[in-house]
Amino acid sequence: MRALQAIVVALLCGAVIGCESEQFRAETRLLPDGSLDRMVYQPANRTPEKAQAKAAWLESDLVPKAESAEQRRQPLSALSDDLRTRRTGTNTPYWLAKGKFADAHAIPDHLVFEAPKGLPNGRLARTLERLDAGFVTEWIWEEILTDAVTLSDQRLARIEVADLAATLTIAACADAWGPDYDLKPLEQWLRKDATACFQELCDLLVQQALTIHRTPKNPDDFTARAAKIVQRFGLDLLDPQQQVIKDQQELQKRVLAFLTSNLERLVRDKQDQPLRPELLADTIKTLAPSESQDPEKPEVETRLTQAFHRAISGQFGSKDKFDEQANRLGVRILGLYNWPILHGERTFNYRLEVPGVVLETNATMLGEQTLRWSFDAAEAFPLGYPMRATVAVLNQEAWKKYFPRARFDNREVLVEYLELVAEDDNLRAALNDLAMRNDATAWKTWQIEHTDAKRLLALLQP
Secondary structure (H helix, E strand, O other): OHHHHHHHHHHHHOOOOOOOOEEEEEEEEEOOOOOEEEEEEEEHHHOOOOOOOHHHOOEEEEEOOOOOHHHHHOOHHHHHHHHHHOOOOOOOOEEEEEEEEOOHHHOOOOOEEOOOOOOOOEEEEEEEEEEEEOOEEEEEEEEEEOOOOOHHHHHHHHHHHHHHHHHHHHHHHHHHHOOOEEOHHHHHHHHHHHHHHHHHHHHHHHHHHHHOOOOOOOHHHHHHHHHHHHHHOOOOOEOOOOOEOOOHHHHHHHHHHHHHHHHHHHOEEOOOOEOOHHHHHHHHHHHOOOOOOOOOOOOOOOHHHHHHHHHHHHHHOOHHHHHHHHHHHHHHHHOOOOOOOOOOOEEEEEEEEOOOEEEEEOOEEEEOOEEEEEEEHHHHOOOOEEEEEEEEEEOHHHHHHHOOOOOOOOHHHHHHHHHHHHOOHHHHHHHHHHHHHOOOHHHHHHHHHOOOOHHHHHHHOO
């Protein structure tokens, strides 16, 4: 129950405790023939041993973490030599590698976030599709950081969590408080109102996550909307200006007042009396241990905490098995990168250099041919974080030989040309014969049969 309170405060306040942050960086250069140069920098413990095999890379090494802001701003290719020279002793937690690969599938599966047993690991799924369209080759690059979540299973897991939480809570309370108290109203509240609130918060989380790639990031928007949801269920965490309260002590005070009032209202004994003061105090201490407690003295478990341990043992056999189940449920609901909720940053900075004109991308364009994706791993929830780019590469030699007056010098013309060619397989085959095999037979036939193709001919022979 103490962990539950920490989760509520963290979700509503965006609190992150001081955990070690992780950096994931890669620089990839796509060449005109579809081969790739790639440099990777990431925590060594996220890299499978098989992927670290030196035979798969031209160079690989263990290096220190890039600590300074200046180092994090530098391109990886410029930073690599500096990291190698700073290597000392055992301070080498990061893996740095560089290689050349014939295609996207030849790049080793070098990044893995391990999931609980039975769930898929988080990894990078890469594809590079090629479309030959005569004088233009279209390359479609996609690299997705995957998550372990599916939306259908997430809903099932949410139901399981709500049921498990209510079952364990009622069992622990019955054990700690004795048989004199009627817990049916409390159980009904847990299975109805508390569950409904939890489901709405999860729906909000998924809704926000599915729109994060289409709208500007605004963490305050989630916390404000989450606070309004819990307000409808009786927990008011908003100030007079309808903003989420920032003060942690005031937040804790309101949460405890909410829990106290509900316990006094819902739990009655056979004489219709509320929970005895000592039992109520024990419950409050379970939910919020005093900060004034001497850290040198071991914490004394409350009566309700002990009852929870017994309820867990009775249902799962051991705390380890319960933790395993809770971890699995947490990942099924929040994904690999949001669970546990309190963790350090996992920042990605991936760059792609392309050999042609960028037609479409969800990246930030640092230059006409340099793209960058910068994000936190949590943004992969729930359907993965996609890094996409569509690039047009001109076959300039063939283009200038057959259609020297054509002007493939802007994106609008390239897009229109590719759309026209993509609509007709015979046209694409004829142009490929002409541009790649110097065979004009099919192209001449196509022109005879398509004398009305004025727009295409106007692009090729203005």
